[in-house]
Amino acid sequence: MSDEHFLPSNMPEAPDASEPLDALPESARRVALLLRECGHEKPVVMLPQTGKTSAEAALGLGCSVAQIAKSILFRRRDDDAPVLVIASGANRVDEDKVAQRVGPVARADAKFVREKTGYAIGGVCPIGHVTAPVMLIDEDLLQLDSLWAAAGHPHAVFNLSPEELIALTGAPVADVALRA
Template identity: 40%
Template sequence: MQLHANVQAVQETLDQARAQDGSGQPARVRILPEAVHTAAAAAAALGVEVGQIANSLIFEADGTPLLVLTSGAHRVDTPRLAATLGLGTLKRATPEFVKHHTGQPIGGVAPVGHPGPVRTVVDTALAGHPEVWAAGGVPRAVFPTTYPELLRLTGGDPAEVA
């Protein structure tokens, strides 16, 4: 089956990361029967807790993109996160802004596979799960990973975001 270009980019990044760090077999992007646009829908489709879903949220942070990988069990406290990161403004990005900076649609934004680097913050709440699931570049694609691997893959900074 031919994979969408976004999914291929994510899978290639996963393959390269695992080959470089020698941590074993790369995670495989899984294509679900239907799109999952929410953490609750993804959790239900995968049979996992909603807190195991790593929501990929793009914010506009002082005019630049900021990817926040947050547990699906809660919402980002934008004033708190802005203060933690020393930002003047932090607001939800428009679909056009998201697509421009990630090449991926809202509902399918992966932690990796973007056309260029995107500053990333990884919610420390995800560390409480031995396995988490992240989007794979389109709303039907997901892949399993771990909190430490998310930090390595993205070069992200750990932070409390809720």
């Protein structure tokens, strides 16, 4: 994998693409190396501003909010297992739909997120967790050609297709979006 950053051709203001792998923050470097081990050739990109919210990340990348594959962590009530939902940035997650698939859940606090994933909120990557989570992928992500997911740090993201997301995580696809 090259240390050059892949950026979509339609991006108006591309983040700096010259940062070498060793210049990444430790958590993002860990993700970059894990992606490389998995055969994923697109590198981690550092955003100049935070990507803690889907809107911030989309603005920094010049993509739609729907293309942000946001990671929402829940705590399963019966056994305290982490439940990670990778959802379109344009969607709110319907906790009842998630509970129907995995059992009753509650929102996770920052301490639980860090302990179970190894990442801070805003930087939770779909892979490389301390404790393997139960996972679900929002079916709406499959309608898109290109996604951006957090890469272990609030400023770090990486590009992938919905098919690559499924292959990297092994997670089932489900209807998890809150519908009006």
